[in-house]
Amino acid sequence: MNMNMFPDDIRPNLIPEPGGRMFYRCLGCENEFGIDNLLYTCPDCGKVLLLHVDPPDRIKRLSGENLRRLFDYRQMVKIPELKGIYRYHEFLGPVTPLDSIVYLGEGHTPMIEANAVLQGTVGQRFFFKNDGQNPSASFKDRGMASAFSYINFLIKSGRFSEILAVCASTGDTSASAALYASYLKPHVKSAVLLPHGKVTPQQLNQPLGGGAAVFEIPGVFDDCMKVVESLADHYDVALLNSKNAWRILGQESYSYEIAQDFDYDLSKKAVIAPIGNAGNITAIMSGFLKFHRAGVIDTLPKVIGVQSEHANPVYLYYRESDPALRRFEPMTVRASVAQAAMIGNPVSMPRVVKLAEEYDRRAGERKVFVVQVSEQAIMDWELIANRNGHIACTHGGESLAGLIQAKNQGLIDDSDTVVVDSTAHALKFSGFQEMYFEDRFPEEFEISPKSELINAPVLVRSKDLDEFPAPGRPLSGDAMNRFVSSTARDIAELLKIEKK
């Protein structure tokens, strides 16, 4: 839409000007630090940080209604930098000028309402929000767009000339980091550390294809994370795990989009997401809180985190109902199909504790919950979802299994509308589907396939034929006609369909 056509009150703020102030605040000692240096932990006490955003004064003066109008009108702006998570520039990094923003197509993932069959089975109105439709096929792109846009700004403003981005990963962080880093060639290079044999072939191929230096480390994610933390402490590298508060900031866009897609009415709504390193659930709570404080939304939705029984330290923490008695214990994880969430010592746990407390206080009642689900339920619900038109990954299955569990525990009313987070694309985790269909799960997963959910290709090689086409050896004439009609007849018999 042409600039002149926007309303007078919208035009001055439509294209964001850099401004405002941002600073890190420590979750432990609450000391504040400027953002000129990339910090991952508090220089004073070593605890994790969150980024605080103080928007420019002209934005702070806007009412909730004004902000809602601004974001709605921004949907019509054609500038690529405003088409992704930076539609909410004022909340996601107002100091970053537009020309530093890296936009690779992330954000504004669709909310797909489940069909009548699936809503009937589940007994709830719900949507999948498909974060697998981000460029590297997981929600991690939201946080990377934020972190790399700021890195790009630091490079463009001459504060750094070269950056080596490093991360530990259960697969998707490295896929995303490698993608954004490769876009910022030649100034940024990336190195990723993966637990050997604990990421899917698709996830391994992503950073390899992006040209990152890929290192496989014995152990599980928690071990990789320790090595990366040591690298960040002792060498000149940029840490891209969600310990980096810029990641959390970008992932808050998930909540902003849900708010906007429901026309900012979040009463009787619930959002359900898997918890691994707990960055995503942190960002979801933080995003809703920021919109609530700014008056953009009036109601905080319920937020329900889900963990597998095989990697459930956050669930175990909240199982104790008396906050004074809660104790966080890192745990040893077991094999999980929700592999990207197979984390026993989540880096963002202190953030979760703090934000959940603030969330419930602000809501005036308990609105943050954590449930656990079995590996069997994760797989079964993923497959059921995808048999009804979805592209949920195993973690999407985990979220849906979490919805069922939350209903059973009375945490969700039948009249609530629920958004279920499918955090990655089904294809990244298709190996688990294959193991299910072929009944090849190692015992440690504790998954037995249900026959009604199994699917397999049928090789149709008609017994009446002695000649078949092959690559480079096509059939022709009568041989081809016989091949086509016999094969079609065999398929019709298998499908039990009548001749017309």
Ligand SMILES: *Cc1c(COP(=O)(O)O)cnc(C)c1O
């Ligand atoms: C990273 C990841 C998670 C876990 O998110 P956290 O922020 O680590 O809690 C869940 N699902 C997928 C697909 C992921 O890539």
Ligand SMILES: [Zn+2]
């Ligand atoms: Zn501190």
